[in-house]
Amino acid sequence: MPDIFFNFLACPLGSYCPLATLNRNTGICEPYSYQLPPGQPSHTCGGANIWSDVRSSSEVFCSAGSYCPTNTEKNHCSSGNYCPTGSTAEKRCFKLTSCNPNTASQNIHAYGAMLIAALATLLLIIYNCSDQIITVRERRLARSREAAAKVVKEKIQARARWKTAKEAAKKHAVELQGQFSRKFSRKRNITVSDKVTVLNEEYTDTDGNSYPSHEHSTSLVSKKSQSASEVEEIGSSPLMKMINEIEEQTFDSSESFSLEIKERNLKTKKAKGKAIHTHSQIFKYAYAQLEREKAQQQQNNNLTFSGVISMATNTDYKKRLVIEIGFTDLTVTLKGKKKHLLRSVNGKIMPGRITSVMGPSGAGKTTLLSALAGKTVGCTISGSILINGKSEPIRSYRKIVGFVPQDDIVHGNLTVEENLWFSARCRLSADLQKQDKVLIVERVIDFLGLQSVRGSLVGTVEKRGISGGQRKRVNVGLELVMEPSLLFLDEPTSGLDSSSSQLLLRALRREALEGVNICMVVHQPR
CATH class of the missing domain: 3.40.50.300 (P-loop containing nucleotide triphosphate hydrolases)
Incomplete structure (x- = not known):
């Protein structure tokens, strides 16, 4: 706002604008700086000739340490109160502060001391409790790490036990299959020898002009039907079904073995794509990867020629820059x-x-x-x-x-x-x-x-x-x-x-x- 605007304003509250008095020696109207026009004896000193903001001129404002209830009255600030520049009334000091007479601001040293003491106490508490906080945090991380390692190890042990049980069941099933096959071959031999005996009797009877009895023929038919029914029953037994299932699983596993590494890579990429935030999830991911690397290292110790070729052609295996x-x-x-x-x-x-x-x-x-x-x-x-x-x-x-x-x-x-x-x-x-x-x-x-x-x-x-x-x-x-x-x-x-x-x-x-x-x-x- 231009200063010329203030020249037309009346002296407001908060200002001290007394009537000027003429200084005969200098010819200036004090306390202002204007002079009476020469050759005009009818003119006398009046009020303030200027009015501006406090940054441009602070002369017209009530001085610091005093208050002006009117624009022509000025009083000193009493004890327990403070009066900044331009005050129209006294302002009461806050608690725990001191205000001397004719002062423009409060003495807040007590608040400063309290703030310093509070900060020092807070720093002491942080210093004394930081070790305990760090220890608690380390224990929590250690528990999360140990729990994740335990879960991963239990999964690996369960997988190893399942694999061992599967191999044992397969071996036992193969042994039982061999026993039943030997039993079937033995029964087949016995059946053939019975046939020859019957035929021999039949042949003897034929030489003696006699024919075989109806009982021998029916017994032969019954033995054949009985042996056939036994084979059907054993072939449809749960044991044989289990053997067939294990053989099919073995065949499927041999076909899917070549895709195992690709599936692991896909699972790893999916795991990395998921949001992993908690410590437990991070440690589980890390320990699962470590166990997978150990298994891969164990495979590398017994590599065949084809395994060396596959490892050499694996683009995901070497991921660092090669320097020679x-x-x-x-x-x-x-x-x-x-x-x-x-x-x-x-x-x-x-x-x-x-x-x-x-x-x-x-x-x-x-x-x-x-x-x-x-x-x-x-x-x-x-x-x-x-x-x-x-x-x-x-x-x-x-x-x-x-x-x-x-x-x-x-x-x-x-x-x-x-x-x-x-x-x-x-x-x-x-x-x-x-x-x-x-x-x-x-x-x-x-x-x-x-x-x-x-x-x-x-x-x-x-x-x-x-x-x-x-x-x-x-x-x-x-x-x-x-x-x-x-x-x-x-x-x-x-x-x-x-x-x-x-x-x-x-x-x-x-x-x-x-x-x-x-x-x-x-x-x-x-």
Whole structure:
């Protein structure tokens, strides 16, 4: 609104507009700033000559700490009340506040102290109860996980018992079928011998000019009809029906065996398509997939030639990017001293294999791995490194390249499961569904044999935690949860016993079966 509009307004309430008095020395009408027109002795000072908003001019408003009941009266604010600028009456202070005389605002320090105390109390409650809340949450998750694992195991055991019972029933039915077939053949032989006896008697009687009696003929007919009726009764018995049903089921199962893998893939896709929200559903899905992978791995141990061909042609089996690295005349030199750490090294590491680098201490094994992984510092690298036949920097593949150093990089103040989940959340794709992340973490825990210590702290130098072998396996698991296509490991089996080394190598073998290119430094040739 333009300021000229306010010049025509009367002095409103909340303003202090007293009559001006002439200052003889300056000729100005105080407290305003206008002057009397010269040569006009009949003119005197009057009221306010301006009226505007408080932002433009605050002179006409009642001052802070005072209130103006009329536009010509001004009073000071008393104790226990406050008067902001432009007040027409005193305002009572709130409870638990103090207001001094001639003040324009309340003293609310008490409310500030109460707010700070309430926040501090809330923070203390959260701090004291956070551990208990986290513990309760972990227990609930553990119960859901254990219940899901129990349900999956019970289903697998029930399926195995049903399969064993089916095979036993089939075997028993086959044995009974053999016994009945032998019994039928024996009865048939006896019937034929009786016929010959009767014919012999008949033939003797014929030579003696005598004919066979009617009783012999009727007995022969009755024996034939009786044997035929027995065969019909046994053939229509429930046992024979059961044998036929089992044989038909066996025939059907042999026909449907080739479609079993396709049906499993379809079921997996349908399960992924469904909405899985609860922890129980997620853990059931993860453990069912783990048991299916174990069964598939057990089948892979006894593969025939046709099984190898089917696994090689299965497009769903290898789902990771394949990386092949070849290097020629690889030389690593220190920048300052011009000292060669490696000189003219040639080689190739292939996907789907575990390549081991062996040699004495100080031979440059770790330097070779660092050069291939692009982790060398303070060195110059010469020669050619080809990735899938192309000269590309390894750093462009850093999201799918894992490197397990010789020293541990685990977080000692976290549990085993928390370490793995921290690495999974940081390095897996954000678009990956939660049930798939749970499956990856549970798979790593299961294949590395860390089920018994999943809730234990890793530990630090001051506070002891899990053993050194378990710590080493957790160190490897931090890289496995990212599902790398290329994995470098620097002495992963050092300090491990034979059992722990076997678990680790089995996990690496499973990764290699998925097409992962694994290169590791080892000191144990066996």
